[in-house]
Structure formats: C-alpha cells, structure tokens
Amino acid sequence: MGRFIARRLLHAIPVLLATTFLIHTLVFVLPGDPIQGLAGDRPVPPAVLAELHDRYHLDDPLLVQYGSYLAGLLSGDFGTTFSGQPVADVLARRWPVTVKLALTAWFFETVLGIALGVWAGLNKGRWADRLVLAGTTVVIAVPVYIVGYLAQLFLGVRLGWFPVSGEEAGWPTAYLLPGLVLASFGLAYVARLTRSSLAENLRADYVRTADAKGLSRRRVVVKHTLRNSLIPVVTFLGVELGSLMAGAIVTEYIFNLPGVGQQVFQSIQLREGPTVVGITTALVMVFVLANLLVDILYGLLDPRIRHA
Structure with a gap:
C-alpha cells in the first residue's frame, strides 16, 4: 500500500x-x-x-x-495582492465560507444521491426508477444559475423556508439552500451512477450464488452488491469535492456568500492577477489532494487496483 x-x-x-x-x-x-x-x-x-x-x-x-x-x-507564499495584502490572508478570511458551502453540497450529493440511486436500482423498470431518471435528467439539463434563482424565488421568497442571501443566519441554516443548488448537478449524476452500477451488479453471478445459498435479500444487497456498486460512486464523489470547492463562483454570487468563489469573480473584474492566480492555485491543490485521497480509497475498496 x-x-x-x-x-x-x-x-x-x-x-x-x-x-x-x-x-x-x-x-x-x-x-x-x-x-x-x-x-x-x-x-x-x-x-x-x-x-x-x-x-x-x-x-x-x-x-x-x-x-x-x-x-x-x-515556501507557502501564495503571492501578494496589488494592494499589498498577502493572498494567504484573503484565503484565510474567505475559505471557511466556501468550505462550509462545499461540504453542505457534498453531504446532499452523498446522502440524497446514493439514496435515490439505490431506490431506483432496486426498482429498475418500475415507476420509482422512471421518476428518478426523469427528475435527474431535468436537473442536469437546467443551468445552475436558473436553478439558483428559481430556488430563491419559490423556496426562499414565496415559501420562506430558507434565507435567500448572506450568511447572517449562520451554518447550517444559511447554507442549506445554496448547498442544495450547488449539489443539484452532482446529485443527479450520483443518483444515476449508483442506479446503473447497482442494477448491473444485481445481475452478476456472485449475487445469484448468494441468493441460491439462501442469504436474505438485505444482506445480499448491503454486504455484497452495494460495496462493489459504490466504487465508481466514491471516485466521482472524491473528484466532486474538489470541483465543489472551485465551482461555487456562480452559487456564491447568487446567494451573496463572501467565499472564495465570490473573491475570484471580483478579482477577475478588477484584473487582480496575483489574487486570481493564488486562489486558483489553492483550489487546484485541493482538487489534486481530493484525487489522491480517491485513488487511495479506491485501492482500499478494490485490492486489484493497488496491486496492478
């Protein structure tokens, strides 16, 4: 290892x-x-x-x-802004907001995405499967800024379930709606990937053998089938965590969250090159680290990978 x-x-x-x-x-x-x-x-x-x-x-x-x-x-120096402020200080001030938003979105993707995928995979060809496929297709087809503005209008303004702007309400209240919006695209892919992988593994020979031995359906699904089915899902979720850190620019702008994405957007407008380079470098490092952790976890889940 x-x-x-x-x-x-x-x-x-x-x-x-x-x-x-x-x-x-x-x-x-x-x-x-x-x-x-x-x-x-x-x-x-x-x-x-x-x-x-x-x-x-x-x-x-x-x-x-x-x-x-x-x-x-x-040496740990991410550069200095044109105003003389270290980029590391800008990151330290903005990073907690983006981390909380990304982790909230990642939680939604992991829990809701896998749950919907398992539900659809166990009911392949039935109404539950068709409902998940249709819903995820619609979510994937709609741009994230449209989803964000619609969520603000209906869930925030008209129904009043969530705050629509800023972080005054604190975590997790202020991050639930933007987190769900940020997670919508990845959540749809996690659900479809889990559904396809689970449905394919349920037809495998080892599942038929387990059924023939008289094992309960729950044990066959949870202990044998689901573990193998989650290998590609874990890969996607690991990469997605890095993407969420870097891809929150639109969401932070819509919901007025003072995170790294909002800072990058403002720095691009002002042509603050050192700030853009320093922040994006930090995001790349997070993305590379996430990929490294995914590779390690992939090797733990599938010993054939680490011994190849």
Whole structure:
C-alpha cells in the first residue's frame, strides 16, 4: 500500500506544476497593464508604475515570472495582492465560507444521491426508477444559475423556508439552500451512477450464488452488491469535492456568500492577477489532494487496483 501511495504522490507533482503554469500564463498573458487598469482613467505616476512593475515582476519574461511565483509557493507564499495584502490572508478570511458551502453540497450529493440511486436500482423498470431518471435528467439539463434563482424565488421568497442571501443566519441554516443548488448537478449524476452500477451488479453471478445459498435479500444487497456498486460512486464523489470547492463562483454570487468563489469573480473584474492566480492555485491543490485521497480509497475498496 505504501508503494501505491508513493506512486500516486509522484503522479500528482507534474499535474500540479502543469496546472499552475497554465493558470499563471492565462492570467498574465492578457494584454494591457493591470496596474493602470486598477487606476482606471486616472494617470499613474511613472515612478509608482515602475516600482509596482518591479515588485510584481510584470516586466520579466513569463518563465521568470512563473519561476518567482513557484519559488514563493514552495515556501507557502501564495503571492501578494496589488494592494499589498498577502493572498494567504484573503484565503484565510474567505475559505471557511466556501468550505462550509462545499461540504453542505457534498453531504446532499452523498446522502440524497446514493439514496435515490439505490431506490431506483432496486426498482429498475418500475415507476420509482422512471421518476428518478426523469427528475435527474431535468436537473442536469437546467443551468445552475436558473436553478439558483428559481430556488430563491419559490423556496426562499414565496415559501420562506430558507434565507435567500448572506450568511447572517449562520451554518447550517444559511447554507442549506445554496448547498442544495450547488449539489443539484452532482446529485443527479450520483443518483444515476449508483442506479446503473447497482442494477448491473444485481445481475452478476456472485449475487445469484448468494441468493441460491439462501442469504436474505438485505444482506445480499448491503454486504455484497452495494460495496462493489459504490466504487465508481466514491471516485466521482472524491473528484466532486474538489470541483465543489472551485465551482461555487456562480452559487456564491447568487446567494451573496463572501467565499472564495465570490473573491475570484471580483478579482477577475478588477484584473487582480496575483489574487486570481493564488486562489486558483489553492483550489487546484485541493482538487489534486481530493484525487489522491480517491485513488487511495479506491485501492482500499478494490485490492486489484493497488496491486496492478
């Protein structure tokens, strides 16, 4: 198992380097002067402009800029905003909101998605199966911002079940509705994936053998079939946790949650390159770590994977 984990760690290093380089390049290759862009129509004194260009290495070649950023990253420095504030401080202030939102959404995906998938898989071809398939298809087809605004209107404004904006109500109350909206797309995929995997495994030879031995239906499903059926679901949920951390920009904007996604959106508008690069690098690291944990858990669930 140790060699398996070491191999996965070695695979994660080039992925992290490639993604951070791509993000840095896409942000700083944009035309125009970001310092002048921050000032708007007001002229920036040449001495101030030269000082800021030198401090943020804006006149250096792209590879030199990335090398300087990578050297700071290895020492735990995610960069400094154009206003002189460490990006790590911005992350520390915004990160708890995004983590609470992502974990709330992930909980909905895990519990509701697997429950709906098991319900549909055990009733394949019946009305329950058709209901789950139809409902998840509709959810997948509708964009998340439409789902968000409709949820705000009907569940928040008209019915008054949930707060519609901000985090004044605290966790979990303020995060239930945005968490459900954020989870809607992934929840539909978890339900369909669980349903397909369970229905396929219920036709396997080992299930027929267990039934022939006289084992109860519940034991066959819970102890034998469900464990194998959850292997692809665990893979998806692990990757999805990283995606939820990075994909909350629209949801945080709709529900006015002061998280990392909202900060990225504002920084893109202001052309705050160091902030965008630092935050997205942190999100990439979370995503890579989530994938690493999924690989390890996958190896624990299926010994054939770690011994391959």
